[in-house]
Amino acid sequence: MHDIALGQYFPGDSVMHRLDPRVKLVALIAFITVIFVVNSAASFLLLAVFTFALLLLSRIPLSVYARGMKPILFIIIFTTVINLLMTTGGRQLFSFGFIHIYEKGVINAVLVSVRLCFLMLGSGLFLTYTTSPLSLTDGLESLLSPLSKLRVPVHEFSMMMTIALRFIPTLVEETDKVMNAQKARGADFSSGGLISRAKALLPVMIPLFVSAFRRADELAVAMECRCYRGGEGRTRMKVLRCGRVDVVFLAVFALLAAAVVLVNVFFPLFAFKL
Amino acid sequence: MAEIRLEGVSYTYGRGTPFEAHAVKDLTLTIEEGKITGIIGHTGSGKSTLVEMLNGLIKPDFGRVLLDGEDIWADKKKLRSVRFRVGLVMQYPEYQLFDETVRADIAFGPHNMGLSEEETDERVREAARFAGVGFELLDKSPFELSGGQKRRAAVAGVMAMRPDVLVLDEPAAGLDPKGRASILSGIREYSEATGASVVIVSHSMEDMAAYCDRIAVLADGGLAMYGTREEIFARRDELRAIGLGVPLITDIAYELSSLGVPLGDDIYTVRGVAEALAKLIKGRER
Numbered sequence A: 001m002h003d004i005a006l007g008q009y010f011p012g013d014s015v016m017h018r019l020d021p022r023v024k025l026v027a028l029i030a031f032i033t034v035i036f037v038v039n040s041a042a043s044f045l046l047l048a049v050f051t052f053a054l055l056l057l058s059r060i061p062l063s064v065y066a067r068g069m070k071p072i073l074f075i076i077i078f079t080t081v082i083n084l085l086m087t088t089g090g091r092q093l094f095s096f097g098f099i100h101i102y103e104k105g106v107i108n109a110v111l112v113s114v115r116l117c118f119l120m121l122g123s124g125l126f127l128t129y130t131t132s133p134l135s136l137t138d139g140l141e142s143l144l145s146p147l148s149k150l151r152v153p154v155h156e157f158s159m160m161m162t163i164a165l166r167f168i169p170t171l172v173e174e175t176d177k178v179m180n181a182q183k184a185r186g187a188d189f190s191s192g193g194l195i196s197r198a199k200a201l202l203p204v205m206i207p208l209f210v211s212a213f214r215r216a217d218e219l220a221v222a223m224e225c226r227c228y229r230g231g232e233g234r235t236r237m238k239v240l241r242c243g244r245v246d247v248v249f250l251a252v253f254a255l256l257a258a259a260v261v262l263v264n265v266f267f268p269l270f271a272f273k274l
Numbered sequence B: 001m002a003e004i005r006l007e008g009v010s011y012t013y014g015r016g017t018p019f020e021a022h023a024v025k026d027l028t029l030t031i032e033e034g035k036i037t038g039i040i041g042h043t044g045s046g047k048s049t050l051v052e053m054l055n056g057l058i059k060p061d062f063g064r065v066l067l068d069g070e071d072i073w074a075d076k077k078k079l080r081s082v083r084f085r086v087g088l089v090m091q092y093p094e095y096q097l098f099d100e101t102v103r104a105d106i107a108f109g110p111h112n113m114g115l116s117e118e119e120t121d122e123r124v125r126e127a128a129r130f131a132g133v134g135f136e137l138l139d140k141s142p143f144e145l146s147g148g149q150k151r152r153a154a155v156a157g158v159m160a161m162r163p164d165v166l167v168l169d170e171p172a173a174g175l176d177p178k179g180r181a182s183i184l185s186g187i188r189e190y191s192e193a194t195g196a197s198v199v200i201v202s203h204s205m206e207d208m209a210a211y212c213d214r215i216a217v218l219a220d221g222g223l224a225m226y227g228t229r230e231e232i233f234a235r236r237d238e239l240r241a242i243g244l245g246v247p248l249i250t251d252i253a254y255e256l257s258s259l260g261v262p263l264g265d266d267i268y269t270v271r272g273v274a275e276a277l278a279k280l281i282k283g284r285e286r
């Protein structure tokens, strides 16, 4: 139960942790754009070196990142197989019975796998591992705040997200507790067919719903008591501030991204294209 | 009737993450047959983790849990029957109630054991009586009960399995004094009527003194002391060093006897000391 998402934030005090969440969000968007724009081996190599440097900078054990790649392994295998079998174009490399593998299929498969790996690493590096969920929603709210001029309820959304994030660990913990309590009375969640298993979950779901509603009620009252009235005129205890480190980071990051793209344009060694 | 032996058990939460917590460390303890054993310790000393090992909800990283000499983890298929024999009431159990009526909720355990309707019905009534759930409450929804009544219903839900070892994690926490006394004496009655061993987790020294035959003191995930209440409370200074202390009345009795007032042996409950004092005063009047 305790391996569920959110346990993913890896507390620390590295440069990557201390960056302004808005800077990290922007950097991640730029990073993703770059990995989908470039397509030459030289660029990916350069990108790999930069990414590796950033991984080290985050002071999070590389094994943690490696573990984070596990969930996408299946997707990578799946898309690779589909690409190999379905894509035609270029020379035919291999043919056996109904299986025909073409050059373009191989290239697509490699390209998609590499991009997915970078995507996973990047989102872990900039967000999930180094940014606590709360500062992430703060960053989002601040980045999206211009939209509130267009009457988009940005503050309300971010408050909802903050509350949801805040209570996910509580809910996980409570699920654990209730499941244990029912197991102690002989509940059996792991045998029987689909229907009997779904039925076995009732004694867990009902207490969870009851307490979730009770908690929502209590939270609403508590917020009311402190005169919560929405986002207007609300000040913050932790004000997001873009410091010198953030500016330097953004500048260096922009240079590197430009370098990767330029390499792709001018020295497209082993470009993955046909 | 059963005895549980923990042999060098250890457990760590969140192993390999930055949130690692060594909850129980190399602990050896025997829960004696037919006795009421109290487990006492600070918040975070590992009491809840320890009791969840007793019925196999938590598997110790190291060490063994023996129920009547048999390792409960030797055959995972038997784990469920272990849980019927070792009934665990978790901390704040009122949040586990789910069924339409209190009666059906108490019957959840017996149903899972595969007992017949008549047998289940008898067990529900017996458990309700021990736990102090009034019969008029049995057909109500558990969500209509008061906090104290919910707690009793949850305790009854475990007693209804008629476990050989009844384990309760802070059964009296957050109840008013009268509620505490009645739930704890109900547990003692259950033990006396069925001969079951009982484990009560608490951080009230007064409750320990009044209800327990044996006391285990936990500190920082390890067993700091184990013995009868006389043996444990005689080590006042060590208890204080752990930050636990002895019942207030015992402290007073010790102070009195150091002033030369002989109070006899039962200095662990207010009633015992009061009777000893009354005897002394009557003796002097004569």
Ligand SMILES: Nc1ncnc2c1ncn2[C@@H]1O[C@H](COP(=O)(O)OP(=O)(O)O)[C@@H](O)[C@H]1O
Binding pocket: B013, B014, B021, B022, B023, B041, B042, B043, B044, B045, B046, B047, B048, B049, B050
């Ligand atoms: N689910 C959990 N995840 C992580 N750590 C936990 C969990 N449950 C308990 N702990 C930690 O284990 C230690 C012992 O906790 P616990 O057994 O609940 O103590 P007690 O019941 O004596 O208060 C504490 O330091 C606590 O923070």
Ligand SMILES: [Mg+2]
Binding pocket: B047, B048, B049, B091, B169
């Ligand atoms: Mg506890």
